[in-house]
């Protein structure tokens with residue numbers, strides 16, 4: 001491991017555009033590097049940060065921080081061990097000693113030219129590999145599916161579309177609220193994968209309820225190759241750093257223990273995150289007069305973190321105000337007044353109808369035109385698509401919320417209800433109905449309930465009838481889970497696995513794995529309510545709802561464990577209830593009133609809030625059920641209709657644009673079918689000495705060879721790796737690596753190559769009759785770089801670009817006429833005599849070729865800068881216009897927001913104006 005010392009200069013291996021870094025501080029597990037040219041400060045986890053030590057060589061020209069140029073004459077030890085100092089001379093002969101800390105922060109290395117002039121050549125095939133690597137990198141930078149390609153997922157349009165839309169935004173702050181089980185975790189994973197890959201985020205914090213930590217850990221690793229560090233109290237305490245969260249870039253934790261430990265809360269809040277993800281965000285309680293501790297914590301984090309993703313399938317589970325509270329975390333300006341928010345929602349129907357007509361291409365009447373004018377002001381000449389975008393953006397939850405519904409996504413097999421009416425035991429009927437105790441009477445009665453509750457025999461009979469299918473049972477309390485486990489074992493010899501809040505995290509995961517195991521697994525898993533959130537149980541299609549929750553969102557969460565992506569069979573819902581008692585009332589309320597068993601009822605949360613009192617009255621006095629059910633039906637019908645016409649229609653239009661999703665799927669399929677990556681990797685493996693051979697099912701077995709170039713190859717374990725390039729094979733064989741150009745092994749190998757010097761200078765003998773024998777040509781690769789603070793995201797407007805030149809001594813560039821692959825050259829790098837002779841005889845011509853190509857490269861730059869600035873100006877000007885329009889209808893859009901965006905436009909303009917080309921590689925060609 002390299003040792004870091006404050007004051008040393010290092011370059012980012014993958015982001016040389018940050019400029020020259022200086023080590024600021026070193027802790028046992030991390031190093032902090034400051035990039036003064038771009039105002040960035042990065043914390044890297046040790047032992048293997050992606051950094052290259054910069055030690056310049058004798059003969060190189062450098063600049064100091066005042067901009068003076070110096071020629072290095074000697075490299076010496078500095079005053080402190082580990083630091084160096086350069087003995088230099090300037091053009092006038094003045095001497096100086098320059099400590100490395102004094103080097104220009106914008107330093108660019110021009111090693112290829114110096115290496116070429118000192119005849120230090122690499123084999124030609126390395127130059128070729130370097131060029132191919134850059135070509136792939138460039139293709140990646142321009143790809144519309146960058147960051148979406150490498151995930152081990154089935155290509156589902158609704159997820160790709162949301163992920164691509166969100167990740168495209170600067171500092172995305174959104175609520176991902178797809179219905180239960182449609183893949184919000186996957187969407188969040190895709191977004192963060194894109195942001196990490198493009199460098200838009202480096203430090204990510206994911207907060208989930210404790211029972212979901214492990215599932216997240218596994219999903220991130222197996223689907224996205226992202227290794228999160230799971231932080232619990234023990235890990236926090238074990239790290240010596242002042243802020244242990246800085247030791248890792250990708251952190252996963254639950255709020256529970258953080259809230260109990262003020263030091264941890266403080267450290268988390270100052271964790272310098274780029275992106276915050278909060279799963280099951282409906283737990284963040286907010287009302288106008290009360291805010292939960294978890295909400296307070298997330299609010300502090302959200303205020304300091306540029307990107308925020310909140311995930312919940314049931315945004316209104318704790319009422320409409322809570323929903324508003326979460327939107328407020330994302331955009332406090334826009335969502336500042338609850339009353340106003342509620343009032344605005346009443347107005348949605350006419351806007352939704354208009355948006356629908358715009359989308360369907362229907363003619364617009366005078367009333368429509370008037371509505372558009374009222375909402376958007378002047379719209380003459382705007383395209384329909386633009387009007388639609390602006391309407392969606394400026395109304396309701398606008399761009400902040402996404403919600404896909406099952407109705408808009410094909411392929412869900414549906415649900416079937418199996419009610420089981422059972423007699424209510426007298427001991428239950430005697431319980432007080434007022435406090436809902438009769439809904440879960442087993443909790444009031446003590447262990448005796450097992451002897452008299454008819455649900456026990458019914459359950460045993462059901463399990464026998466459903467044999468050999470697996471069954472998930474969910475009930476309200478952990479105590480019920482334990483008692484059911486004992487009674488099932490005692491009375492029918494069934495070994496049930498249990499999952500409840502009393503188990504340690506590891507035990508819960510073990511129970512879920514025991515249930516999931518195809519062979520030797522258990523047939524039944526008994527879950528308390530916590531089992532009904534976030535977990536994936538779609539390999540089962542029988543669900544027993546041993547009791548029913550009062551909140552309809554809870555019911556949906558329970559059913560959603562099975563009714564989710566990947567479910568192959570209609571979901572069978574087995575619901576026992578006790579005739580004549582409150583459990584029958586609740587059953588009828590759901591089955592007939594809300595009709596929430598066999599399909600999702602969008603109106604259910606609102607109807608529940610409105611009828612909560614009549615519902616409790618009916619639970620206490622079941623004679624009121626008929627009226628309750630009729631009222632619920634009436635309200636559901638009308639509210640569902642309103643939602644379909646208003647708020648939900650707008651949300652659906654905004655969330656689901658099938659044509660965009662289809663285009664992304666098509667682009668991904670095209671990339672996957674392109675054989676270029678496999679060909680490239682075979683070359684790369686051959687060069688690095690990695691061995692491979694075909695293996696079963698369209699896979700390859702890869703292993704370190706006997707003659708490896710380096711000690712190891714990125715992400716290749718010593719005992720090898722099985723991999724596939726096929727998505728379908730990768731989905732079927734989750735323990736094999738799914739190789740795309742986004743896989744860490746591919747990225748790591750590419751970084752290894754282009755961050756180092758290998759292939760940066762080559763010598764070839766070329767056959768081409770267009771040139772006289774012994775002519776010299778210089779092939780040069782230049783990389784466009786823009787040193788700008790990362791927050792500005794300059795690469796959106798100036799993506800990675802490599803310019804290739806092929807110049808002759810007359811100053812002609814043949815790069816377009818003669819492609820790299822068309823050059824018929826034989827490597828001459830390994831003929832030192834020839835190289836030396838050439839260098840001595842033709843040094844001046846070679847020097848002049850280098851100068852010519854350098855001039856040419858610099859001349860190409862203004863056009864690139866102008867195009868990038870034009871792109872940036874178009875985007876930001878539109879965004880500024882949007883904010884101004886929004887400010888006209890929404891007083892909460894502050895003038896300083898608009899000023900900030902305007903200043904960003906200026907900063908970007910300045911940064912892009914300073915973009916330059918860096919020489920990366922040279923190949924000298926001699927014709928014969």
Ligand SMILES: Nc1ncnc2c1ncn2[C@@H]1O[C@H](COP(=O)(O)OP(=O)(O)OP(=O)(O)O)[C@@H](O)[C@H]1O
Pocket residue numbers: 152153154155156159178179180181182183184185186187312313533534535536560561564565566
């Ligand atoms: N594109 C996909 N390809 C393969 N599997 C997927 C895909 N999308 C989702 N899944 C699987 O479907 C299940 C549900 O996905 P996920 O957990 O992301 O849903 P969710 O919306 O977060 O659910 P919940 O509302 O319960 O929190 C998971 O098992 C996930 O791995």
